[in-house]
Structure formats: structure tokens, C-alpha cells
Amino acid sequence: MRVGVVTFPGSLDDVDAARAARIAGHEAVALWHGDHDLRGVDAVVLPGGFSYGDYLRCGAISRFAPVMTEVVSAARGGLPVLGICNGFQILCESHLLPGALIRNDHRKFVCRDQRLRVENPRTAWTSAYDQGAEITVVLKNGEGAYVADEDTLDRLEGEGRVVVRYLDGNPNGSQRDIAGITNEAGNVVGLMPHPEHAVEDLCGPGTDGLGFFTSLLAGRVGAS
């Protein structure tokens, strides 16, 4: 599949995300924040970083980048979109996902290997995992506390839209230990931890993150 990776001014993890897509067998396509088209890609990754310097709020300016008009429209039409860290913040600011990410409750930047439980393996980005699979990937953020009102949280839980949950202690104050969520259709997924940093044994905590990228292939097989 052709996987587009958007680079915003201030993106950091676009190269790693493209590399992860290639390792999973995809063709990585570079997309620029100023682009007005998605170059016919089959999926889009919004990578981590500090787009537009995190000015105003994390993701608040990026949401209005020209490429995001295309991403939002395509996502509503079913295009698989994965937002990692800053990408998750952008998806929330874009209202493709509910809730918001605020500063970690302990006010410190977190950078560590993080255990997660896959709560929903039915999304476009998690179908390679088993229900309840426990994985370890990198977590690195300063504003990663997921918040939403109680009704939204209850709806997310009730509809199985919590995709991954933190294990071994809550690293940032996220409500209900939520590390990642999906939209109703399951094509849009956002998470704070970084699966793209856990795709090779050489560096990072292993290859547990690769499933997010191989899931795309599984989804296509299932659909055809």
C-alpha cells in the first residue's frame, strides 16, 4: 500500500514513521503540510513532533494546514489515518477524534519504554494484534494526558473505542489510562505512544510496534 506521511514544520518523527511503513512492506509517500492533495495514498500517518512549535495549543495550528483539509475529508470517507503523539493531538483538534491532550499531570516530560494493552484489534491499524495483546513501545511526551468529559469517556468505553491502554502505572494522568482511541468507523486511530520507534530489534524496545503498520495489509486482505 502507499502510506503517506505528513511533514509539518516542526515534525520530528516523520522519517521514522516512513521507515516503519517501509519495513512493514509499504511504499512511503512524503506529504507536505502545504499540499492540497494526498497523492493517491491508501493511508496517512500524522507523525510525532512539535508542529508549528506547539504554538497556541499542540496541534491547533496544524489542524488548519492545507493538507489537513484533505486528510479530514478523506478520513470521513474511510481512509485509514494514524495519528501518533503530536498526530493524535492534531486529530483531536481536528475533531476527527473526541477529547483533548493536556499537559502531563506531574508536569514533567516522559520518555520511557511503555507497556500497553491492545483493547481493540478491530481497527485499520490494530488488526495484526490479538485482543488483549500486551506490547511495549516508546512513550515520549510532555502534553499526553488524555481528557474528555465523562459522557464521552463512557461512550468510548461502551463502544470499544479505547484502542490501547497504559499498563504498569499511568504515565501522564490520562483519564482511565487511555493511551489511544479510534473513531466510530475504526479507520482513524490516535495514540500518544510511538509504535514507529519499535519496529526493529537494533534500536528501541523491540518490534511490538510493527503491527500498527502491518495491520494495513491485513485490513486490505480482509476487505477484498
Added chain:
Amino acid sequence: MPRFVVDVMPKPEILDPQGKAVLGALPRLGFGGVTEVRQGKRFELDIEGEDGDELLARVHAMAETLLSNPVIEDFEVHVEGTDA
């Protein structure tokens, strides 16, 4: 040219770690008796045109769309030099 002021504050039920950090620092500097600190943002917008309902509505739209995130923040708009 009227100047509009938009005050954006974290909603009361949303944790405000920055405010908490300030609250913790004040007594260390000898400023006692402070029981709560909430930190927000203030925007000042100079806008061409006549002060009136139409401009006010536009500033509200700006505040709702970009300046604040209604999921976690509340905002108030006023024209500088007035109370409301």
C-alpha cells in the same frame, strides 16, 4: 480601530498543571495565603471596522474556532476599555 480581548481559561473541571506549579512556587517566595491558581491565555485583537455586534460575532467565531479548544477551555470576549 477597536481592540478586542479574548480571555481563555481551562475549564474548571480540567486539571491545570501550570497553575498548580505557580501555586507551589508562591509560598516558596513568601507569598502566603494563595489557595488556588489557574493559568490561562489573553489575546488582544485589533480589528478594522466599527465596534458593534457584527465584529463581536466575528471575534466569538475566532475564539471558538482557533483561539480556544471548547473541549478543555472556556473563553470570554470584551472590547478593551469596557467591562463586557
